[in-house]
Amino acid sequence: MSKVFAILKSATATAIAATITAALLAGCAQEAGQMLDGGSFGDATLNNTEMMNGERQYTVQLARRFAQEVPATVHFAFDSAALDAEARRILTLQSGWIRQFPEARFRVYGFTDLVGSDAYNRRLGQRRADAVVAFLTSQGISRARLEGVVSLGKTRPVVNTPGPERANRRAITEVTGFVARHPTLLDGKYAEVIYREYIASAVPAGAVEEASPQDLATQ
Numbered sequence: 001m002s003k004v005f006a007i008l009k010s011a012t013a014t015a016i017a018a019t020i021t022a023a024l025l026a027g028c029a030q031e032a033g034q035m036l037d038g039g040s041f042g043d044a045t046l047n048n049t050e051m052m053n054g055e056r057q058y059t060v061q062l063a064r065r066f067a068q069e070v071p072a073t074v075h076f077a078f079d080s081a082a083l084d085a086e087a088r089r090i091l092t093l094q095s096g097w098i099r100q101f102p103e104a105r106f107r108v109y110g111f112t113d114l115v116g117s118d119a120y121n122r123r124l125g126q127r128r129a130d131a132v133v134a135f136l137t138s139q140g141i142s143r144a145r146l147e148g149v150v151s152l153g154k155t156r157p158v159v160n161t162p163g164p165e166r167a168n169r170r171a172i173t174e175v176t177g178f179v180a181r182h183p184t185l186l187d188g189k190y191a192e193v194i195y196r197e198y199i200a201s202a203v204p205a206g207a208v209e210e211a212s213p214q215d216l217a218t219q
Contacts, residue, residue, distance in 0.1 A: 062104055063175035070097045076169040081127035083135060094173055095139035107176045108132045110151045113168035118153060125151030132171045
C-alpha cells in the first residue's frame, strides 16, 4: 500500500511541476507591454516596439522632467477661456522648456468645474486647451508638436464639489512622445535627448573656456 501511495505522490508532483513549467513558458511568450493592452488591436505590439527602441521609457522620463521643472497646469476664471497674467507667465516657462526639446511632442488637456451641462463643459474645456495651444504657438512652438488637444470637460475634478471651483478650471500640458522621423532620432538616441541638458550643465564653466575646439568636439 505504501508503494502505491509513493507512486501516486510522485505522479502528482510531476503533474504539478509540468503545470508550473507550462505556465512559466506561457508567461515568457507574452509580448512586452501585453498587460498594458486595453483591448485595442495592435496596442501590445505598439507598446512592445516602443519599449524595444527606448521611446516609451524615455517618454516617461521626459514627462517626469517636464512636470518637475516647470508648472504643467494653468487655471481659468469661471466660464472663461481667457489666459490671465499668471497663466501667461506659466505658459512662457513651458514654451522655454519645450524649445529645449524640439524632438518631443506635447498634448494639452482642457478641464472645467462641475457647473453646467456635460456638452457645454466639453466645449469650454476645448476652448481652454485651444487657448493654451494658441499661446504656445505664439511663442514659437510648432503646432505640429502640440498634437491631440483634448477636452475632458468636468469628468476629472481635482475638488469634487458641485459649485464653482478654480482648481478644477484648468488646462494641463503633458509630454506624449517624440516627433516621428526627427533627424536627431533616426538611430534611436532617446537617452541623449533626455540627458543632454544635465550633461551640458555638469561641465564647469572654466573647463569650457580653457578647452580647445578639438577637445570639445571629442566630448
